[in-house]
Amino acid sequence: MNKFESLLPEILTYFGNAVLASADLRQRTLSLCGKQVCIAYSSEILETSLFKAFEHLETIENTAASAFRIFVCDGNVLNRDLPGWAQLVEFSAKDKKILMYNAGDIHALYNPDSKVFSLVDTASGHGWYYLPQAADLPYYEKAAPMRMLLHWWCEMTGRVLVHAAAIGWASRGALLAGRGGTGKSTTAMLAAQSGFSFLGDDYVVLDNAHGPAVLSAYNSVKFRWEMVERLPSTGTLSVNHPKADDKGYFYLHETHPESLVRTLPLKAVLLSTIERLDKTTFVRLPSTKGLLSLAASSIFQMPGSGGPTLKKLADILRDIPVYQMSLGTDNEEIAQALRDFLTGPAE
């Protein structure tokens, strides 16, 4: 029997005991992908660290009706680590490998970099999130928390979590995709500051139930520290410091709440490049380029599903035009070019 399978009953008992032992249990309910998700935190520090990115999706509803229930705790609740933790850490320490388990309705992932363990039972609609010390959460977990649980939730509901930013103007949504350093986050942040709708900076959800649509998951913006030169306001908004982390981040819910929307019809995929041109230009590309760009980075960052995710993405993107967006150098010109592009004739 696989080692994890033999440990699973003990792990579930551990989480059950942790719920009972959480004197300060806090529950928040989200409307995520149009359905209720209830997240219970064992302590204030976990709630503070992990809820801000979801704050724009909070809903005041009956938590009993939630389709997905997540429990978040650290080792302090029971004053001991999860069963099998030492073996898990030792096993993954070599080469810092992620460990995964996928069998039937149960999926688990341990990330040695963040020391976060995520577990889901898709049949019962329960998820669990654990790390030894809440105070050790890395910045990227605070900016985009519970990514694997969100990925599994999307799979459960027929949606896809993708590695892309998304903005909108006049009810037309556009995905901004491309490798790091190609202007994706800068453009998304610039758009949010210029009156555009904002759906996400790094990860958004795609849905095809009623036509291609993009849905918001996180209201955070992650940025390279060099981006402050181009958008000076980002430096003052940042909740962390250059000396502490390799990227800065902040929450638009706190700084530009008016820009946040939960969903928009998806009208275009923009692959951004920094060309330092006089004017921002849009050039139509084959759809394959959009699928390549989105699928590879999404599948490698949300591992485990592979083929089904690729197929779902292809189905959503098949009729969505893809453009190379070569960015100009002037922020106002870029914003105006994006407005003109999104209000132009639909293809």
Place this chain on the structure above:
Amino acid sequence: MMEKYYEINAPAVISEPMEEELVVINLDSGCYYSLNKTATLLWNQLEQGCSINQAARQMALFYGSDEASVIADFTSFIERLMEEQLIKAGNGDPKDWPLSKERQSEPYLKPSFEKYSDMQEMLLLDPIHEVSEVGWPHQEKK
């Protein structure tokens, strides 16, 4: 001559058609590819259990091109697919005639792919890493 058969290196290799091309991702290596139309047709033929010679014969008829040159193109292209570990040796079992027998008016192009290997760079920026779906704990395949 001995017929050579191949199969897709699943589950590590996944693919999806888009327009007339094929997007292929190697989950083990982190590399991903776009195959041109001829390579996409060949990929389908291999999936259907065709040998190189069978595939080339069909393709030559399909495009009205010279069978010997198509065999040469396919042989060297399949070597590249093998080097990329996108396909592996398999057993021939042709299930269907994968190509239309109607002659194409467009010209035959050599099979080719574009390879992208930038994921490693991105993974270093946002920590993520080798994975496997086999179970946990287990050793990664070398």
